[in-house]
Amino acid sequence: MTRKTEKPFLEGWFAQGEAGAHLLGSRCTSCGTYYFPRQARFCRNPACAGEQFEEVPLSRRGRLWSYTDACYQPPEPFIAADPYLPFAIAAVELEQEQMIVLGPVVQGVDVAALTVGMPMELVVETLSETATERHLSWKWKPAP
């Protein structure tokens, strides 16, 4: 079996570092507002005229704000396995950034294993596959 090419489904949205996976956000150098996806042009805080941003890794841990799952196969551009495998979805609150970020939950973790308020951490896992490629995404996973 030939090895599939692995690549992120979106380039530059997340990275796997020494300490683990993190999302790549940006931060307004004037008012400190964080952005994910990254903002590079104009700060959206109406009280801020900032146009300078620094790229920052976002907190890789947060608290589970809410969660659900996708029992039915989502429409395109979602790329489904055959047969379709339902998966959980998490909304995680990042304390330092004061924002909530959505993402799929890692394979094998069902909604029954999730509780609002529990600690979660970011990991990188396969989102979808084709015959030749494996597409990676950020995912949320219950943290120890």
Place this chain on the structure above:
Amino acid sequence: MSRDIAILGVGMHPWGKWGRSFIDYGVTAARAALKDAGVDWRAVQFVSGAATIRNGYPGQVAGATFAQALGWQGAQVNTSYAACASGSQALAAARSRILSGECELALVIGADTTPKGFLAPAKGERPDDPDWVRFRLGITNPTYFALYARRRMALYGDSVDDFAQVKIKNSEHGCENPNARYRKRFTPAEVAASPMVANPLRLMDVCATSDGAAALIVASLDYARRVGRGDAPRVAAISTVTPTFASANIEMPDIATDSAVAAPAHSFRAALPAKAYEEAGIGPSDVSLAEVYDLSTALELDWIEDLQLCARGEAAALLRSGATRVGGRLPVNASGGLACFGEAVPAQALAQVCELTWQLRGEAGARQVSGAKVGITANQGLFGHGSTVIVKR
């Protein structure tokens, strides 16, 4: 000076999956509204169309399309696109023309033909579009409704049985409504037996998409008095405010909220009615009935609190008390709501106003809310659009 306008006529094409053009539905609704108002189409001075860019419309512009189908007669024309709030923005455009004295009589109209299944994004690889990104991750509209529902369960102790009771209540209302698509009473067992879509929400908790159309004939109060309709229901407020940064709730189609490190977090849903109450000079305690956007059963409970009809976290208790059913103290979705209609995006906000108009005239038949004097609507859709309209008599 009054900032009100009169609603002289309302009309709808029944919601369903009829397999015809949105133009067909729109003209049916417009003709019904004209007849209801006793107005000749050629007397209408302004046509305000509510549009969508997703479903029935590629290449067509709502206002002019309906004006042509009704017969070009030289009226001024306008088209509004604001997702689920398109109808309210079209109504706001008509109100501005009327209050500025540019016209006295206007038609406001919205109609849609919808595809089967999930509302999906446009084709192509478009990572700059948040709608594309979230569908690529498998995050559909019910994902968001389910996140809000689970949050209610965790914060307020709501149960899936409470959510089912919203469906049961609305199905009882809607089976009396000739314009509703689903006219069947549901039992708790039927809701519980429907397939899970997005935990904790089942198929019977989530609204469908439908074909449908709604139209209003609105006029200046002077015009209404001249034609002997000075007592017609009035539009007392239209709120179409944007969210305020930092917007605290995770909203379709975004995958993250605003960061609230530099500005306080704000609730968008709560801001919409707050502006309308202020504009109308009317408070939550004056409200006789509400038509709210029950994209999911649980979302109806959020709206009741956002409309300040009860304290935060107490909507399920209000539901359990029977207050929100027709015959109760504060009926919610007497029309049957989206549970019985399904969503026809550019028509839905106008359909809410149609229902309030019938209720305030005392013409709602078996679903009549007795003594209805003030009604309020609420809806919210993609891209920071939402609206609230207050109708009073």
